[in-house]
């Protein structure tokens with residue numbers, strides 16, 4: 001049995017009075033690509049932000065590499081962060097620095113390697129991302145696909161064992177999206193990375209996922225292989241895969257009460 | 266991580282064991298560059314290397330450059346598993362002189 005590197009248990013999160021995550025439980029096994037999939041507003045980014053320790057839940061725990069991230073010591077968290085890379089949606093590069101300086105930032109902050117070693121590492125990672133000779137460009141000079149790849153280069157510059165990637169292929173043309181998917185698979189295979197991808201792009205899910213967790217209204221409604229998801233009898237998942245709007249609606253009386261703002265019960 | 270250095274014909278063979286990463290890549294680089302500066306031909310033996318990160322690979326690129334500047338030989342042999350995949354991913358397999366074993370290089374040099 002493979003040991004999970006991430007365990008999420010009974011995670012509840014809310015913004016104000018709104019429950020956004022409702023009893024989320026999941027595990028990420030070492031070396032796998034887990035895709036968290038779900039419609040807009042289903043809670044994907046909220047879940048990701050909790051796994052990164054950027055948000056504190058109402059209740060529940062997340063263990064990463066045997067560290068409980070919500071009550072760990074600062075030093076433990078710092079050590080953990082060095083093993084984690086994050087590629088945010090849109091790349092999240094600093095606009096005042098060129099590509100190479102963006103990519104090298106984590107090395108400057110966390111290591112005492114020689115400048116030449118860092119230079120070579122940066123060029124190597126840009127080469128892997130198919131971005132050779134772009135180190136001197138400013139983020140404003142990059143296309144959407146290049147921004148994502150530059151963000152990915154920065155995310156993996158420390159060779160993290162755990163990579164989080166928010167919406168890798170959203171907003172990209174199909175060819176660029178496929179290239180990015182290939183890159184994710186290669187990183188897992190060659191660097192033994194464990195990768196958590198958040199996306200609503202179905203093609204990408206089916207191509208890269210070892211396992212899929214489907215969120216719906218903040219709840220995990222499925223957790224299985226791509227085939228499990230494709231063959232799911234759940235109407236909500238079926239609709240999601242076939243790009244049907246969600247037809248599972250309240251009945252007329254509930255709607256009527258809502259229109260008149262009547263208390264339900 | 267463990268490193269053994271021994272002579273084989275005209276070469277100094279650097280055998281890497283275990284994992285090369287941020288914690289040791291710089292000192293390995295300095296060891297190798299020292300040997301190169303005293304005009305030794307180098308074989309870096311990856312046979313027992315389980316993992317090498319990009320700081321390790323970059324350090325070997327620097328050592329290779331030092332060898333070129335000193336007109337000495339620099340070979341990597343026995344790459345397998347994850348280190349071989351990293352060589353391919355980074356396309357450094359097109360940069361380094363790769364061979365199967367110490368003997369293949371050492372008996373022809």
Ligand SMILES: Nc1ncnc2c1ncn2[C@@H]1O[C@H](COP(=O)(O)OP(=O)(O)OP(=O)(O)O)[C@@H](O)[C@H]1O
Pocket residue numbers: 015016020038039040041042043044045046047200
């Ligand atoms: N900062 C916030 N304050 C209040 N509500 C929020 C906040 N962030 C998110 N929400 C709400 O939480 C719910 C889940 O949002 P989340 O961003 O996690 O969804 P998502 O699955 O990432 O959606 P998308 O695919 O559109 O990015 C939504 O109903 C959203 O309105």
Ligand SMILES: [Mg+2]
Pocket residue numbers: 044045046
């Ligand atoms: Mg989101």
